[in-house]
Amino acid sequence: MNDDNSFSMATAPFLKSGGMTTVRFPAGSAYGDLYHWSTNTPTPYKGIANGYWASGSTFASVVQLVDKIGTTLGVVNYGSNQAGTGGGEPCEAAAWVAYANGDPSDGKGIGKDSGGHDWGTVGKWALIRSQVPLSVDDGFNSLRIGHPAPLNIRLWQIGNQVYNNGYYGGEHVGEPDLHAPAPAGPKDFGKLHKNPSLSPTFYGARLIEFAGAMKAVDPNILIGASLVTPPDAMIWASDWNSSVLKKACQDIDFVTLEWVTGTVMPPDWKTLDESNLLGNVRSQLNTMFAAVLSEDKASCPKNHTPRIAFSPAGVIPYPKVDRPVVEALWVADVYALLVESGSVNISLPSLYSDIMISNDRKKVGPAYLGMQMLHYIAHIPGDAMVDATSSNSNLAAHATMRRDGVFGLMLVNKDPASAMAVKVNILGGQVGTKARRFDYGIAQQKAGSGITPVKMDDVSGDFLVTVPAYTITDILIEK
Numbered sequence: 505m506n507d508d509n510s511f512s513m514a515t516a517p518f519l520k521s522g523g524m525t526t527v528r529f530p531a532g533s534a535y536g537d538l539y540h541w542s543t544n545t546p547t548p549y550k551g552i553a554n555g556y557w558a559s560g561s562t563f564a565s566v567v568q569l570v571d572k573i574g575t576t577l578g579v580v581n582y583g584s585n586q587a588g589t590g591g592g593e594p595c596e597a598a599a600w601v602a603y604a605n606g607d608p609s610d611g612k613g614i615g616k617d618s619g620g621h622d623w624g625t626v627g628k629w630a631l632i633r634s635q636v637p638l639s640v641d642d643g644f645n646s647l648r649i650g651h652p653a654p655l656n657i658r659l660w661q662i663g664n665q666v667y668n669n670g671y672y673g674g675e676h677v678g679e680p681d682l683h684a685p686a687p688a689g690p691k692d693f694g695k696l697h698k699n700p701s702l703s704p705t706f707y708g709a710r711l712i713e714f715a716g717a718m719k720a721v722d723p724n725i726l727i728g729a730s731l732v733t734p735p736d737a738m739i740w741a742s743d744w745n746s747s748v749l750k751k752a753c754q755d756i757d758f759v760t761l762e763w764v765t766g767t768v769m770p771p772d773w774k775t776l777d778e779s780n781l782l783g784n785v786r787s788q789l790n791t792m793f794a795a796v797l798s799e800d801k802a803s804c805p806k807n808h809t810p811r812i813a814f815s816p817a818g819v820i821p822y823p824k825v826d827r828p829v830v831e832a833l834w835v836a837d838v839y840a841l842l843v844e845s846g847s848v849n850i851s852l853p854s855l856y857s858d859i860m861i862s863n864d865r866k867k868v869g870p871a872y873l874g875m876q877m878l879h880y881i882a883h884i885p886g887d888a889m890v891d892a893t894s895s896n897s898n899l900a901a902h903a904t905m906r907r908d909g910v911f912g913l914m915l916v917n918k919d920p921a922s923a924m925a926v927k928v929n930i931l932g933g934q935v936g937t938k939a940r941r942f943d944y945g946i947a948q949q950k951a952g953s954g955i956t957p958v959k960m961d962d963v964s965g966d967f968l969v970t971v972p973a974y975t976i977t978d979i980l981i982e983k
């Protein structure tokens with residue numbers, strides 16, 4: 505919402521080349537809980553600065569973009585109604601689902617919100633979507649995008665980081681939630697501490713209302729809830745996840761966690777600890793997933809385990825980074841692990857940055873190239889991740905069987921100083937003897953050369969490959 509570049513059509517080729525198929529809209533921070541999709545306007549909120557609202561960040565521009573690359577994860581406004589007098593309205597959310605996924609001939613009524621506003625029928629909003637702008641704007645021309653076919657948006661998250669609404673005191677704030685009176689300013693969030701209308705139980709009850717209204721329009725959508733990421737939840741929000749799940753687990757399909765990781769190291773305490781970042785990936789994820797699964801088991805109906813989405817998953821942005829290629833290694837390894845774990849969606853912290861895509865779109869950074877290396881082996885929806893193991897803790901291995909019959913192998917050498925001679929043994933499958941190899945690592949990053957491709961003619965079920973220090977190596981073996 506705060507970047508005019510984000511939904512530009514010029515972004516589409518970069519997203520496709522990097523394997524990014526889902527755009528999250530609206531963006532994070534407070535934008536999602538102030539934004540009203542039908543008017544493309546925010547609710548004024550005195551508790552925080554409303555920030556910059558990019559003129560090009562409309563849902564119409566999102567639709568044009570996702571038609572080229574995939575789909576959207578919609579972040580539903582939980583925090584504010586259009587008048588700014590209370591929390592978000594389930595009917596407004598249901599009308600958005602109608603606009604996105606409805607049929608113009610559907611006469612099903614959406615209902616009235618708590619202020620008495622009638623949101624009309626499913627067909628009303630679907631018809632507007634299908635039309636071209638009128639010569640005289642009736643207030644809905646920005647929604648007339650000439651798109652008769654439904655958008656089939658399946659992922660809908662209710663609220664963004666709702667636990668930062670002030671319920672846990674003045675240190676965990678920043679998310680607008682007008683289910684209670686807005687604070688006079690950022691310093692007054694502490695006055696909302698333990699307000700029952702901001703509690704996890706209250707949010708859970710409202711989740712049920714949102715899910716019911718939205719699934720009445722399209723029963724095939726998936727509803728997501730905003731949870732605190734373990735182990736933080738055990739420290740300052742110990743009752744949020746369990747209370748939300750106990751109340752609403754049966755009505756949600758996924759939960760959204762935020763995971764931004766990394767530590768700094770001496771002597772300046774300003775430099776990223778690369779060894780810790782790369783070496784603790786699996787232990788961090790194991791701790792996180794174990795905690796979420798434990799909460800699911802304790803609080804959810806039997807045989808109902810919501811999937812997990814990450815918004816975002818990334819590395820802390822503020823430290824100095826001695827070897828920027830570490831961002832590529834982390835993204836390639838971690839995003840592969842999250843895909844293997846069954847995550848329903850993974851969002852990047854920022855699309856335009858030094859590590860992703862430059863603002864002028866003339867350069868791409870190491871994190872983008874790490875995404876691209878993962879995209880080589882997991883190329884299109886339906887490509888299957890298969891088991892891959894490594895006997896060396898400094899070498900991560902991930903493998904796929906692509907729908908086109910290509911076997912994909914990605915090796916990530918996390919040792920900054922030493923190359924690794926790797927013996928590859930492919931069990932239980934027939935593969936060809938010819939392959940393509942792609943490398944991106946510290947040598948390419950320093951040279952500014954990007955990903956390096958070469959042909960291989962000597963592969964089979966067992967072969968040797970040397971992976972240079974701090975390098976991602978992809979091997980795509982033909983049928």
